[in-house]
Structures are given as structure tokens and as C-alpha cells.
Amino acid sequence: MKIKALSRSTAEYTRETKSDIQKLPRNIDPELHPLERAREYKRALNAAKLERMFAKPFLASLSGHIDGVYAMAKNPWDLDSVVTGSGDGELRMWSLSSQETVWRAPEAHRGIVKGVCNIPGGETDRFLSVGTDKLAKVWSRSESAVASDGITPETVATYTGKHAFSGIDHHRNRPLFATSSSLIEIWDVDRSEPITNLTWGADTINTVKMNQTEVNVLATCGTDRSIILYDLRTNSPLAKLVMTLSTNAISWNPMEAFMFATANEDHNVYTFDMRKMDHAVNVLRDHVSAVMDVDYSPTGQELVSGSYDRSVRLWDVNKGHSRDIYHAKRMQRVFCVKYTLDNNYVLSGSDDSNLRLWRARASQRMGAKSNRERSAIEYADKLKDRFAYVPEVRKVLQHRNVPKGIKKASRTKQDMLQSRKRKEENVRKHDKSGKPRVPERKKAILGVTSK
């Protein structure tokens, strides 16, 4: 007889000393794991519920301004600091970690501060601001330090324009900056007059944004519903795109230099490829009022937008709808938003004179995590990913409590869009010329001209 019976020695399956880790042999034979699909589903559902339970995006409201916050700039050399400009002409520099004002200029401008931007190179705490008072000013936290609180510090330099400014942006590596008013002016920091004027038939230009990767390209948007791209090397426009409604803000994708996102009056965010602008790359629709500002995350994969409907939305650039909506009871119309450069936070400035700090991922928590915690989070993320299309899980993951106003407006808007679509479809059906359907990505575009 050949005989062998199972006989496990305890020594082989238990740890030798208390400092050892426990031995945990695995066997992935499916027969040892009954009901695994059902159990995994349950775990995914629990993970989804936990995510929503821990979704507390609001971190802090930074108050200090006495008028709405209309301009904001993040500092690429300093994660902690952000500069804001308000409607009463005040400038403030904030420290995000201590959540307080570290520097301020109460009467930086007469009228509204329309734009701020950081100056690269050299002293990294220098920044520029423009206002409706036709002035562009250079400030420095260290050089123009405030003597006593409440007194406006000295400017490092001042430039006088001919029109009220509406926006400003600095060149990535040359001592140039561009301002927008009724025309685009390119300034050399060492000269008091602009070195170049750029126009292509707009009344007023809303904003100007320089490409920080493809450094000689800049994009502007005007009240004549146009988006114009200029090239600094030739001092001439590249292309003009006219949309059905005007664009409020532009943001260049930091990772894909030819991509940019625009915040449109028609409630949508559009992303464009500058090489082929006859259609939008993506249309992001969820806001129920004009989108006032948009900003790319440093990864170029996500977007944040602030709207006149008093909400901030976060988007995956490749998806059509927002992945999250942030709102607060006291938050008014949002005029500027920024994605912080560590990809972890979102800032919003609104009419109610507050700057708000939000988490970029509502249920994420910062701080060091143990290995176990991290692997548990990774596992939960994977589960949610895998079961995201299961109705019960999707319902939990997608549900958001939104203010009544937004909810109602979105319902009305949905009805409106549906009936419009129905009508279009009926017209198309009874039209003998047999026109093809216009894709959604082309609908808002009236025309493109290249030079």
C-alpha cells in the first residue's frame, strides 16, 4: 500500500518569533472562493458608499477681500502662495497652508482688478496686475513690503495703457507680457510703451492667455464671440474662430501644448485642438449658466470650471459630463477658478468676496498612509472602476445633492435642449435637401479663418 495523509507541521505555517510577519499561504483555486462575484460586487458597492460618505470637498473659505474676487494667479515656483485681485482694486497674497493673507495692497488699482499673473525668473515673488484704471503694475512681496497694515506698498514698476485692461499674461521665458483691452498689446518689461499691438477686428477682448509650452503662441477671446490665436514670432494672427456665443476664459493644456479649453457663455466648456479648430475636441456640458473661468490640472487630464450658476465643476477632459460639482451655501457667482499645481486642490474666487479652497478629489485625504491603508484604497478604487457600470454602484457614485436652483435649471434646460433637438430632427426629416446632421462638436462653431 502506498499511503500518505495530510500532515501539516505547525512550525511551517506559523511565524517563528513575534517580530516575524504571519504566514498567509494563498490558493486562488476558484472552488475555494465561492460566490466571489457577488462578494466582490458587495465590496464595490460598499467602497462606492464609503467614497460618498467621505466626500467632504470644502476645506476653507479665505476671507479678507471686501469686494468680489475677479482675478487669481497661482505661482509656478511656490505651491503655497496665490494672488487674488478684487473688485475694489485690492490685491492679496495668500498662504494656502496657513490659510491667511501674507501680503496685501489695499488700493492697488482704482476700479476692478481684471488680471494678475506671476513673473517667471529671478525673484519668483514678483507678479503683475492690471485694472480698469488703465494701469499695469509690477509688485513684489519682498521688495514692496508693506510698512504698516492698511497702507498700499510701493510698486516695482507701473505701465500705463490707453484703454481699461481686461486681462494679462506673462511670457514663459522672455521679459514680455501681453495685456488685453480693446486690442492686444505686447510689452517689454523694460519699456514704458507696448512694443507691438495685435488686433483682428474685436471690440473688446475678454482675456489673453500665453501658451506656456509652445511659448510664442497666445490665445485671446473677445466680445465679438471670437477666439483668436496669435504668433509672437511673426507678430500676426494665426487663426480666428467664431462661436455662437462669446468666450469668457481660456486655459492652455500644460501637457499637450496644442490643446486649450474655453469657458463659454452658452454654459459649456469646449476643448479645442489649435491645429484643427473646425470642431471642438470635446464639449463639456453640465453648467446651467455661463461658465466664467476654466483651468487645466497640471496633468492636463482634468479641468475645473467656475460658473455664474454659483457652482464649481470638475471634469475629466475626455468625458462629456462633470465628475463632481462643488457648491456652498454662501458661495455666489464664481468668477475665477484654479487647479493647484500639486494636483490636489482647487481654488475658487467668487462674488461674495471669498476665496475658497476645495479638495480636487472630494473623498481623498492627504497625509502619510500606511501600506495597508494605501493598498486598501487602491483596491477600493479598482473595485469602483470595475463596477462603475453596474447600475446600483453607478447610482451611488454619481448622485450629488445640488442646490435647488441648479437642479431646477438643469431640468428646464434639459427639456429645452430636448425639444430643440426634436424640432431639429423634425425639420431634418421633412427637408428634401437631405442635409446631414450637424455634430454637437460643430454646433457652436460659426466659422474658422486661418491666415
Place this chain on the structure above:
Amino acid sequence: MHTEAEGGSFAKGNVSHTAERADNDHANNADDSDSERAPRTLRDAPAKSDRTPAAKKPNRRDNKKRSKSSNKDTDNNKKAKKREPDAIEKEILAKSEKYQRGLKVTMGDDKPAAIKVRSKKAQPKIEHEKRRREIAILDAARSEMLLTEQAGYLEAEGEMERTYKVTQDQLADSLDINSRAKIFDLKLEEFGPYVMDYTTNGRHLLLGGRKGHLATMDWRSGRLGAEFHVRETIRDVCWLHNENLFAVAQKKYAYIYDHSGAEVHCLQKHVEPTALGFLPFHFLLASTGMTGRLMYQDVTEGRIIGEHKPGYGPNHVLKVNPYNAVVHMGHGNGIVTMWSPRQSQPLAKMLCHKGPVQAMAIDRSGTYMATSGLDGSLKVWDIRNFKALHEYSTMRPAQSLDISQRGLLAAGWGANVTVWKDALVTKVDAPYMKRLLPSTTVSDVRFVPYDDVLGYGHSSGLSSIVIPGAGEPNFDAYVANPFETTKQRQEAEVIPAH
């Protein structure tokens, strides 16, 4: 006790199960009807040994091509250039079969054409997902070489040797001291016959004497847990999710006791219970009894989840299918019914015997069920299609049945315990092992999970015998760990095992 009650959906398990089976059946039928067709999967393919490359050539065709072109010869020429898998690859491919989940991924060379979908975006994603799954399946199959333990065996060497003639004494002589200690008889003549249960990791034993004696023990070390007397009839005992709690079917009600023997709950909804079953992933206690009802009670919060009335009179046979958590009940008229807590009608009914059903056992893959009836027959069923497979005979109707993790079938009848090997898949002529304990009546046979041991309760106590090859040699510590520490048990109660 605040554990996550897992696996909400019974239907899910069932549906996916049947769908998968249906798929396979379909594939098989299709192949039968068209013998010219190339085998689509490894399972459908004939045995590897008789598939010589020469014989293979004319049969193998690219499915993609088949639909398009009628010129078979050119296809064959193209195929002939492909490299043959070597022995190790073949072995892994053969092993990979059991790691298939959901929609089948075809392994090896006989790949069907890619699924075409309309969306251009989705097509590469589907292809990618398929490749990923194939890799995962092959990796799973490869990981088998990491398993450390080999299963036990008892094999006859000469023509005249018979495994069923080996007595436990003879067996003990050739076993190591560790295994030898697993052969023992507990003489408890006063309060028998005994019913018993092992925890899912096989470490703890719960035994209940008909006349009220209850005891728990770590049976390998012989350490007694709780021992007490309830002073009334005990009809069945059952561990809950771990060794901290157990349920007992007593004269009037079912009770839950904790590890120290303190009464935790009296379950008054379970009237005169005779058989208990626990659904470990749903945290449900199922019972049936003299009222003939099937009760499901959530043991985490005490709610009654389901109460069903089969209407066949008093019952005393209830078993849980470990594969899909369906409860099987055997009735006095020979019918076996299958239940899910949220459905008032049975999921299925089977007429199994011409007399009362005496005992039942279900294997862990959820494929086979063994039943014994007072009509004297012992039948093996395929519960995927409700068909009888084989019939075995015992001199007297088997009082209790059990199927081990590796598919050994044990029956307790009269004073005997008989074990068959491979009895589920094929009809075997002779038993694998047997044991007679004179002047006793066997009341309950149970294989120990993850061990080569069979325990059985009888009129004068409890016996434990070694049956080589019964238990799963390689346990998964996240599922059931025979060497579990207190800390691990506590954590498993809060964090669901992976």
C-alpha cells in the same frame, strides 16, 4: 458581530452559473452535431494524447477565415506553419480551464475571430480586456506551482490489495505521529447519539448529544472549549461564522451560544427545529423542523429574512449548497426542494426517492448532490441539469452523507461508515475505505475541511478516522486558516477577507 453581510444577491450567483453552464452545453451540442468543426475550446477538444500534429492539421482552421472563405486548403497551409506548444505550455493550458470566469476566454491557438462591435472606440478596449483576462488566467494557472502541499493518497500496489481492507490500525502504523493522533474514539455513551459540526477552517469541533450534552473543542490539541448540558433534546448543531458562536436545535426552539457556553439568543421563531444550516457569506441561519417550515434568520441583527412553507410535513434534512448558498431540503415524500430566502416558491424541485429522503450532501463546486432515501438507495445527482448520475447501495439506508473537499463521498449506515473515491464523477465498483464500529448506530458523518480526517457521531460517542486524500491540501489563509490566531480571527470579523 458587526461584520459585513456579504453577497447580497442570490440570483446573481444562480444566473451567472446557469448562463455559463448553458453556454458550455451549447458549445458541446454544436460540436456534436458538426463533427467536422474544429474544437473551439480545450474542454471541447479530444484528449491531448490522441491528437497528433499530423491528425490535427486538417481539423484546425482559423474561425475568422472560415466565415469568409470557402477555400479550406489554403487555410490549412497557413495554419500548419504555427509553432506547437511544448509540454509545459500544454499543461498550463489544461490547468487554465478552471480559472475561467464569466464569458469564456479561448486559450491556446484555436482562437475565434475577434468580437466586432460598432464603436471604433470600444473595439480596442474589448481586445485589450480580452488579452488582459487571458494573461490573468494563464498567470493563475502558472501560480499553481507555488502550492506547497500535496494531497494525501491510499493506493493499492498489488493486484490482490484492496484499499477498503485497510483498517485504521494498519493505517496508523504507516502514518506519522501527527496524523496518528487524528485517529481516536470518544466514548460518550450516556447522552448519544451525537451530531457534530466543524468550523470552516476545520479546527474546532462542536458536538451535541441527543440527550442534551453540548461540547466544543479544538480537536487536534484536544483542548476543550465549552461543555455543558442543556437538559433537553438536541437535534442538530451548527457553527456560525467562526468558533465564537454556534447554534443548537433544541427541543422547542433554536438557541445561539457563545464560545464560553453562555446562551446568547433564544430563537423562538424556529419552532421545534430539527436541522440547521448557516450561510457564511450572507450571515443567515436556516432551519427547518417539525412544522415543516424553512426559516431564514439574519444573525447580525436578528431579522427573519424568509419563512417558507414547502407543505410536505415535518422535515429533518437541510443542507446548504456552498457554491451558490441555495438551501436544499429533503422531504418525507422523496422530494428535494431548493430555496433562496427571498423567493416563496422553491427554485427547483426534484423527485429523488420513492421514500423519505434520509440524508443529503452537496459538493463544494455546486455540481453534485448525493441523496439517500429510506427506499435504500444512495444516488448521485448533477444539480446543474437535475439528472441522476449514479446509484450506490448500502445494506441499510444511509443515515448521513458527506462529500469531502476533494470529492470523496462518505455514508454512515447502521454501524458502518463507507467512503467512496471518485464516486461523483464515475460509478465506482468498490468503496475506498470503510469502517465498522459494532453495536453503534452512526448518526452524523462529517469530513474535516483541509484535513484527511472524517469525524462521525454515533450512539456511543464520536470517532475520528483518517481518510487519505479527503481534504484540500492547500488552504487560502484569507478564506479559512487552520492556523488562525486570535488576532487574525478578530480582524477577519471586521475586514472582509479578500
